[in-house]
Amino acid sequence: MGDLKPQQQEAEMKGWLHKWTNYLKGYQKRWFVLSNGLLSYYRNQAEMAHSCRGTINLVSAVIHTVDSSNFIISNGGTQTFHLKATNEIERQRWVTALELAKARAIRITESEDEEDYDLVPTQSDKNELQTMLKLLSAKLEDLTTCNNLIIKHGTALQRSLTELEQLETGSDSTAKVKAVNERATLFRITSNAMINRIQLEATYSDDDEFYDAEEHTTGEFLVTLPGKGHRRTCSGMSLQSEGQGYADGASSESDTDLESEEARVITRRRSNQEEYYDPNQPSWMCEKSENGSFEQHEATENEGKRKRRTSIPERPNYSLSLWSIMKNCIGKELTKIPMPVNFNEPLSTLQRLTEEYEYSELLDKAAKMEDSYEQMAYVAAYTISSYATTSNRSGKPFNPLLGETYECDRTDDYGWRCFTEQVSHHPPMLAQHCEGKGWTCWQEFSMSSKFRGKYLQIIPLGIAHLVFTSTGHHYTWRKVTTTVHNIIVGKLWVDHHGEMDIVNHMTGDKCHLKFIPYSYFSRETPRKVTGVVTDKEGTANWVLQGTWDHKIEGARVVGSEGSVRGKPVLETATPKVLWKRYMPPREYEKMYNFTELACQLNEPEEGIAPTDSRLRPDQRLMEEGFWDEANQVKVLLEEKQRATRRKREQEAEMSTAEGRPYPGYEPIWFKKETDPVTGNPVHIFQGKYWESKTKQDWSACPNIFL
Structure with missing residues (x-):
């Protein structure tokens, strides 16, 4: 039984x-x-x-x-x-x-x-x-049927094309062209149905669970989409649907054929997407043409660009109990918990922070905009996009050693170059500076973290800055809280939650974003983000909505029609996709769930500083699959760092005893100054690193590795 x-x-x-x-x-x-x-x-x-x-x-x-x-x-x-x-x-x-x-x-x-x-x-x-096997069998039958139909309609299409080529006069051309168009349409519909079926099943394990992205939300403004009966309530962080979907005028036609209806809904939604993904090409090779479509670069346009790797060695299967290590560390700072590389990913925090520029084209586009509100909308989309890769990345990055650096020069493809340095060890802090096409971005990153047993909470500290060269618009924002769940039991998963205010210090414009925390009992779309762009008087000009792991849509506010229940009624233009995540490479789950850019961040390179993360031996050994050796080297590196710190403390005590001032540790490439915007002390990049690289003069670099 x-x-x-x-x-x-x-x-x-x-x-x-x-x-x-x-x-x-x-x-x-x-x-x-x-x-x-x-x-x-x-x-x-x-x-x-x-x-x-x-x-x-x-x-x-x-x-x-x-x-x-x-x-x-x-x-x-x-x-x-x-x-x-x-x-x-x-x-x-x-x-x-x-x-x-x-x-x-x-x-x-x-x-x-x-x-x-x-x-x-x-x-x-x-x-x-057994249940899953039955379900997969049924899905396979569906795909087999689609495949047979594609073959049937493809053969008919080929036959019509052959007949059209064999026409000797133009008398029957109209009828033949019509036949070809009809068969091409059938072929396209069948192909799209199969593609959508695959995408639907890959995205939703329950084929009934195609949730509308705008359901069950609350807010403070009522937004009306013109011509579609769309009215939405939105605050600085949320929208409420009182009619149809956010950017979708589709309605349910019939329930007699549920699967066909789902396929039609998916087709309608995806017909408006502003990008496509070719798994054989890196994301930067897909650019939008003037007519709104995406075109692949010709090979000649890629001449002079460095050929970079698209994969790393697969993650070996090492088992180790996280609870056996962390059970005595509850309540401690994350940076003070000794962790083996088994729970890391082969990237340092310096590199992980650089990964935030994967969607730098949003900043490139914003730099060319004259409308400050639309520019703010794209800046907001960029800040949200920086969380996209964390949806299935629960590995911990390596804590950088004091003085460790990382340079990333991607001017040949992405159009930016970035430099990051670990400027403090206790508390751990890094400083970063990035130069792009018409923009400059810099930030200090530190964090407060506590292990609570069931989950690990990370509260980022520090402020990010962005300046556009042509207008001088200066934006600042702070990151939201990150929580890693199921530390002890179950599958690790990451959530970002909290509120973020992006401020344009030149115009007074503000974007208030709300990252809605996931809840078992909420009908909110998981990983949802909502927001509104306002001017200095608080008048709404753009509304935003989407998810931090998939896409963000924005709609311009075009009018106001009084209020409902004390909430202003706003009318918006048709929403458009501001940002959409690139699909990861094939079998990426075997490579720590890395994106293509993440795979390239630790790629060996000549001519870099001797303190660069790519030269860190324990991290390199881990990437190559030698975890036992990596753990041994990691211990030696940490012991060397502690010995250096003890020596520095002894020097400070001697200087104090002798009445001499002790300068303490000073970063190599950044200098602490007063931020003219916030008034806080901040590390500012001095610009000398790239000069030293050109000269290959690394005399200022400390010996931090073995």
């Missing part, structure tokens, strides 16, 4: 419930089966024999009642079911059955021998695997 599939066993409870799908279809009636600690659902009872639409394991699930008929089941972020019963009695029957099933499943799990539990899959795991 234990080897039977969930639907073949005697169900503990089964029946109809309404499950939330999206704003196009709302709640849809689905058949639910509770068995063996698993809650599964199907579109109907007949579907139980061949295709399960989704399953949630109750062992780690949270069951939350909303009102008299609604309740929510979530297993910690990967799956959430929003359900509605016909009445309160029916809802309570389900909630009671679910709680009992959960308690029973937990008891079974805890009663198993711990060693056997690690080595032998539980019945729940077997059932989940």
Whole structure:
């Protein structure tokens, strides 16, 4: 009996419930089966024999009642079911059955021998695997059908093209051209359907769960999109939909063919995307043409550009218990916890911060804008884009040694060059300076971090600056808080949350962004960011919305129509995509989930300073897969740094005893000055590094590596 599939066993409870799908279809009636600690659902009872639409394991699930008929089941972020019963009695029957099933499943799990539990899959795991295999089989059948249709319509299209080429007179040309167009349209529709099906299944594990990106939000302004009946409430950080989608006038046509409707919705949404991804080309080789499309550079345009690597050695499979290391470190600063390289990624914090310029084309575009509000919107999109790569990157970067540097000259492709130096060790602080096409950006980065047991919270300190050369517009902002969840148990995942104010100190314009924290019980889109651009009087000029790991859209405010419930009603132009994330390279999960730019940051290079992160031996050994050796070298480097610090402290004590001033440590390439904007002390780049590189004069560099 234990080897039977969930639907073949005697169900503990089964029946109809309404499950939330999206704003196009709302709640849809689905058949639910509770068995063996698993809650599964199907579109109907007949579907139980061949295709399960989704399953949630109750062992780690949270069951939350909303009102008299609604309740929510979530297993910690990967799956959430929003359900509605016909009445309160029916809802309570389900909630009671679910709680009992959960308690029973937990008891079974805890009663198993711990060693056997690690080595032998539980019945729940077997059932989940069997369910997943069925689901994958059904998806494969769908794709096979699409493939057959593509072959059929492709053959017909080829036949029509051949007939058109064989025409000797123009008498039948109109009819033939029409036939070719019709068959080409069929071929295109079929191909798009298959592509969209693949993308849909890759993005959403539950094919019912195509959530509209603008659902369940709150705010303070009411925004109307012209010609579409769109009205939105928005504050400086959020928008509320009271009609259709944000940039999508689509409506649900019928529920008779749900999968076709989903494909049409995806097609409509993606028809307005402002970029495409070719996995065989780096992101910088895709540029937008004047007509709005993206064109690939010819090979001749790439002459003179350095050929860079697109991959790094795969991450080896080393197992090590994080809890065994960190159980005695709760409450301590992250920088004071000795960590092996097993929990790192082969990049330093200096390099990780440089990765923020991956979407520097946003700054290039903003530098050319005369409209300060639109410029602010693109600056805001840039600040959000810097978080994109962290959505699936939970590895810790190497803590830089005092005096460690990193240069990144990408003027040949991205159009910028950046230099970063670790200017303080306690507290750890780095200074960075980047020069782009029409803009300059600099920042100090430090952080306060605490390990809380279940999660690690990182609060960035310091201010980022951006100046556009042509206008002198000077922007500043502070980063939001980052939390790494499931430190002890479960899969690590990262969330960014908090509020960010971007200020244009020349005009007084401000953009208030809100990074909405993820919650099990919220219907907010995960990783959502909202915002509004205002002038110095507080008048809204642009509204922004999207997610920090995917894309950001913006809409210009074109008018106001009084107020509703005390909130001003704003009318906006059609929203447009300001930023969209580039897709990562193939099999990137084997390379620490690095993007292509991240793979290139630690690529060896000649002529760099002897303090450059690329020359750090433990980091290089880790990248090459020699983790044991890397850990040994890491210990030696840290001991050398501690010895240097003790020597400096002894010199300071001797100077004090003799009545002489002790200057303390001074950075090599930055100098502490007073920030004219904020009035705070800040490290300013002196510009001498690039001169020293040209001369290959590194006499000022300390010996920090082995």
